[in-house]
Amino acid sequence: MSLDARIRASRGRFTLDVEIACDAGSVLAVLGPNGAGKTTLLRCLGGNLAIDAGHVRLDGEVLDDPATGTFVAPEHRRVGTVPQDHLLFPHLSALENVAFGPRARGVARRDARERARARLAAVGLEDRAGDRPARLSGGQSQRVALARALATDPALLLLDEPLAALDATTRATTRRDLRRHLGDFPGPTVLVTHDPIDALVLADVIAVVEDGLVTQSGPAAEVARRPRTPYVADLVGTNLLRGEAHGTEVAVGAATVRLAETADGPVHLTIAPSAVTLHPDPPQGSARNRWPATVVDVEMVGERARVELTGELPLTAEVTPAAVADLGLAPGLAVWASVKATEVAAYP
Amino acid sequence: MSRRPRPFLAAALAVALVLAGCGGDDESAADSTTPAATEDLSGSITVAAAASLTDAFTEIIEGFEDEYPDADVEATFDSSGTLSDQILQGSGADVFASADETNMAKLTDTDVVTEEPTVIARNQLVIVTKPGNPEGIETLDDLADVGVVALCAEDAPCGRFAGQVLEGADVEIPESSVTRGQNVRTTLTAVTEGDAVAGIVYVTDAAAAGDAVSTVEIPEDENAVAVYPIGVISGSLERDLADAFVAYVASDEGQAVLAEYGFLPPA
Amino acid sequence: MSRGRRRPPVAALAAAAVAVAFFALPLVGLLQRADWRALPDDLTRPAALDAMRLSLVASLAATAATVVFGTPLAWVLARVPIPGRGLVRGLVLLPMVLPPVVGGVALLSAFSLGSPLGGWLHDTFGLQLTYRPAGVVVAETFVAMPFYVITVEAGLRSLDPRFEEVAAGLGAGPVTTFRRVTLPMIAPSVAAGAVLAWARALGEFGATITFAGNIVGRTQTLPLAVYQRLESDRDAAVALSLLLLGVSFAVLAGLRDRWLVRR
Numbered sequence: 001m002s003l004d005a006r007i008r009a010s011r012g013r014f015t016l017d018v019e020i021a022c023d024a025g026s027v028l029a030v031l032g033p034n035g036a037g038k039t040t041l042l043r044c045l046g047g048n049l050a051i052d053a054g055h056v057r058l059d060g061e062v063l064d065d066p067a068t069g070t071f072v073a074p075e076h077r078r079v080g081t082v083p084q085d086h087l088l089f090p091h092l093s094a095l096e097n098v099a100f101g102p103r104a105r106g107v108a109r110r111d112a113r114e115r116a117r118a119r120l121a122a123v124g125l126e127d128r129a130g131d132r133p134a135r136l137s138g139g140q141s142q143r144v145a146l147a148r149a150l151a152t153d154p155a156l157l158l159l160d161e162p163l164a165a166l167d168a169t170t171r172a173t174t175r176r177d178l179r180r181h182l183g184d185f186p187g188p189t190v191l192v193t194h195d196p197i198d199a200l201v202l203a204d205v206i207a208v209v210e211d212g213l214v215t216q217s218g219p220a221a222e223v224a225r226r227p228r229t230p231y232v233a234d235l236v237g238t239n240l241l242r243g244e245a246h247g248t249e250v251a252v253g254a255a256t257v258r259l260a261e262t263a264d265g266p267v268h269l270t271i272a273p274s275a276v277t278l279h280p281d282p283p284q285g286s287a288r289n290r291w292p293a294t295v296v297d298v299e300m301v302g303e304r305a306r307v308e309l310t311g312e313l314p315l316t317a318e319v320t321p322a323a324v325a326d327l328g329l330a331p332g333l334a335v336w337a338s339v340k341a342t343e344v345a346a347y348p
Numbered sequence: 349m350s351r352r353p354r355p356f357l358a359a360a361l362a363v364a365l366v367l368a369g370c371g372g373d374d375e376s377a378a379d380s381t382t383p384a385a386t387e388d389l390s391g392s393i394t395v396a397a398a399a400s401l402t403d404a405f406t407e408i409i410e411g412f413e414d415e416y417p418d419a420d421v422e423a424t425f426d427s428s429g430t431l432s433d434q435i436l437q438g439s440g441a442d443v444f445a446s447a448d449e450t451n452m453a454k455l456t457d458t459d460v461v462t463e464e465p466t467v468i469a470r471n472q473l474v475i476v477t478k479p480g481n482p483e484g485i486e487t488l489d490d491l492a493d494v495g496v497v498a499l500c501a502e503d504a505p506c507g508r509f510a511g512q513v514l515e516g517a518d519v520e521i522p523e524s525s526v527t528r529g530q531n532v533r534t535t536l537t538a539v540t541e542g543d544a545v546a547g548i549v550y551v552t553d554a555a556a557a558g559d560a561v562s563t564v565e566i567p568e569d570e571n572a573v574a575v576y577p578i579g580v581i582s583g584s585l586e587r588d589l590a591d592a593f594v595a596y597v598a599s600d601e602g603q604a605v606l607a608e609y610g611f612l613p614p615a
Numbered sequence: 616m617s618r619g620r621r622r623p624p625v626a627a628l629a630a631a632a633v634a635v636a637f638f639a640l641p642l643v644g645l646l647q648r649a650d651w652r653a654l655p656d657d658l659t660r661p662a663a664l665d666a667m668r669l670s671l672v673a674s675l676a677a678t679a680a681t682v683v684f685g686t687p688l689a690w691v692l693a694r695v696p697i698p699g700r701g702l703v704r705g706l707v708l709l710p711m712v713l714p715p716v717v718g719g720v721a722l723l724s725a726f727s728l729g730s731p732l733g734g735w736l737h738d739t740f741g742l743q744l745t746y747r748p749a750g751v752v753v754a755e756t757f758v759a760m761p762f763y764v765i766t767v768e769a770g771l772r773s774l775d776p777r778f779e780e781v782a783a784g785l786g787a788g789p790v791t792t793f794r795r796v797t798l799p800m801i802a803p804s805v806a807a808g809a810v811l812a813w814a815r816a817l818g819e820f821g822a823t824i825t826f827a828g829n830i831v832g833r834t835q836t837l838p839l840a841v842y843q844r845l846e847s848d849r850d851a852a853v854a855l856s857l858l859l860l861g862v863s864f865a866v867l868a869g870l871r872d873r874w875l876v877r878r
Contacts, residue, residue, distance in 0.1 A: 048783070075788050080784070087778055104788075152785060152786055
């Protein structure tokens with residue numbers, strides 16, 4: 001059971017043009033900012049939106065292929081979807097919601113309810129079987145929505161921002177539980193999110209979509225460690241630079257960055273914000289990288305201060321509040337930024 | 349303080365005097381049968397007239413307004429029963445022309461009309477059918493099983509008369525075949541526009557419908573005669589004008605118009 | 616100072632009281648005018664019973680026809696992007712503003728025996744609508760359906776279309792989705808619309824008398840019977856009016872709040 005999709009679809013002036021693949025038992029997170037086209041992608045996979053060009057193949061079966069005129073309607077695709085906002089049918093109980101799929105596909109009422117009961121038990125909600133959705137909490141309704149999607153034994157599971165409708169406390173526990181359930185699902189799973197932590201925790205593979213295009217994809221840890229676009233770098237919270245490497249020196253615009261190991265050709269450079277140190281005067285010492293910079297903004301994040309810098313290189317530094325005070329960091333202040341060569345990661 | 353109100357006041361006073369002077373005497377206006385020669389009669393009156401008088405009275409009113417340019421006559425046409433009821437409830441009509449004496453009696457008995465009403469016309473009933481008389485109706489008897497027949501409501505004069513005529517001829521139309529119109533005009537419409545096969549209306553209405561209907565005469569000895577009295581409402585605020593109107597209807601000019609539309613003379 | 620609930624402003628309450636009086640006073644006047652001793656007789660006379668039976672059957676039939684044809688119509692107006700949808704909606708809502716008699720005349724021109732369609736129906740199927748109870752149902756449906764359509768269309772529009780997508784994703788075809796998801800979720804609108812349509816059908820006069828005529832036992836519904844007796848038998852007219860008002864009031868008062876609230 002695997003998914004293979006090459007999708008070009010337009011909605012108004014927005015065009016989505018992506019290629020994704022997901023193996024059975026694997027979870028693909030489609031990560032991107034709002035408006036990037038993530039929900040459009042899910043709608044194309046689910047059959048609610050026909051693609052303009054490309055193909056959608058699930059288990060070798062073609063679900064959508066404009067070139068051959070093939071289009072399988074949503075009700076005939078074996079795709080289970082957990083929508084954003086969950087969208088449980090308000091006039092049906094949790095049990096009836098979960099039993100809806102099987103019954104719609106012709107399973108006898110009693111058998112469908114048995115199946116539904118089992119699914120609810122699997123998500124720990126069998127005692128809420130008779131409750132209407134209005135009486136369920138956000139986390140509970142999400143689990144019922146998941147049970148409902150899985151009740152039809154789908155070949156592909158889609159989740160749209162599965163944790164977005166939850167408050168912070170519930171999110172963490174639900175994320176953990178969801179990881180377990182997704183692990184139990186035998187088919188491919190595509191989940192869409194704007195939260196990098198969701199992607200990192202739940203997914204095996206991440207595809208980053210920005211403005212309708214995939215800007216980066218690969219194993220989750222890899223994407224996080226080696227971001228290729230400012231968006232991802234931002235998400236992951238690291239500095240990302242691009243330049244031309246010759247030996248241990250990388251030309252980034254007019255500035256030079258020195259590496260600990262050699263590299264050649266165009267490279268991406270990541271520097272952890274915490275590795276950037278700030279000084280009032282050109283620093284002496286072992287750091288071979290130093291550049292003049294001007295403070296743009298200082299922001300407290302948790303117990304650390306993130307300092308946004310501009311100059312030869314745009315950088316974000318993470319320093320202690322004490323350092324902020326010592327250096328008198330404020331917008332407009334001229335400082336020197338320094339990074340050890342060993343703290344600079346370079347990759348093609 | 350402004351000085352303007354005073355000349356204004358003087359002018360208003362002058363106008364009032366002139367109007368008062370124009371009032372004239374009104375005690376014996378109802379007795380005359382020739383129109384008052386005062387062409388400076390002005391004001392506005394409402395005439396409530398039986399539906400069957402619609403066309404004739406519309407023309408009469410035009411003629412009246414031509415003769416008295418400062419007068420304004422509004423007319424309302426409906427079943428005499430409806431109109432008399434409305435007048436009793438204070439509808440504010442100044443003149444009432446009824447299609448039967450019964451409805452006029454409702455007003456004279458209660459002193460709403462105090463002067464003796466004048467009979468201005470008479471009318472008779474006729475059978476109307478679709479153009480060309482496709483069902484071949486020849487007598488009242490034929491109405492008993494020809495299909496849906498349109499009759500006026502029982503408390504409208506034409507409905508009462510139609511009932512009398514049918515009873516007199518010993519003809520019974522089954523209730524499930526009778527559609528009742530609220531006044532003679534809507535009864536006529538059931539035949540001209542609707543699917544009623546035939547109807548009983550006044551001769552004058554049939555004439556007004558022209559080619560839209562064919563007529564079948566009701567023999568003189570079986571027919572009813574409707575008498576049209578006209579009277580002035582005693583509470584009218586425009587007695588002079590109302591009296592003048594009644595006089596006009598009874599005059600040669602008014603009578604000529606009524607005859608033109610098929611009404612029989614009063615006597 | 617205030618203990619929890621804020622009292623509604625006095626001005627609003629006063630204005631509302633005036634409005635309520637506006638509706639209550641005529642009803643009270645009618646109650647006073649009624650001849651209560653004669654009421655039972657007035658209401659049990661054959662023609663009166665005929666009118667009651669006819670009104671009941673015709674208004675219910677008209678409501679049924681309204682729901683059967685009005686629901687798909689409301690669905691199309693709410694969901695299907697046909698060209699000129701605004702015009703179609705305008706056409707469907709026209710009977711709401713049309714004087715009923717004008718509606719009756721329009722129906723005549725379409726369905727009377729003299730019209731092409733009416734003539735054909737009569738010649739081919741022996742079907743005649745004028746002067747028949749069926750014609751009463753047609754006239755009442757004509758004036759009542761717009762009320763239903765406008766209510767149900769609003770209900771459909773306020774329904775999140777994603778629910779229907781979810782149902783499809785779970786394997787439900789269009790009919791199943793409509794039956795198990797859409798319809799139950801718009802049930803309050805359907806109920807409210809049907810009640811409004813029924814009330815309108817019950818009170819219909821102008822189109823009925825013009826199109827179906829005024830035949831005792833066949834097409835003389837309660838409103839026509841009232842009008843007929845207004846001069847000749849005022850007490851009976853009042854009695855029948857009270858009956859109409861009483862029945863309508865009972866049903867309308869039963870309109871649940873939540874049926875009128877948009878989800």
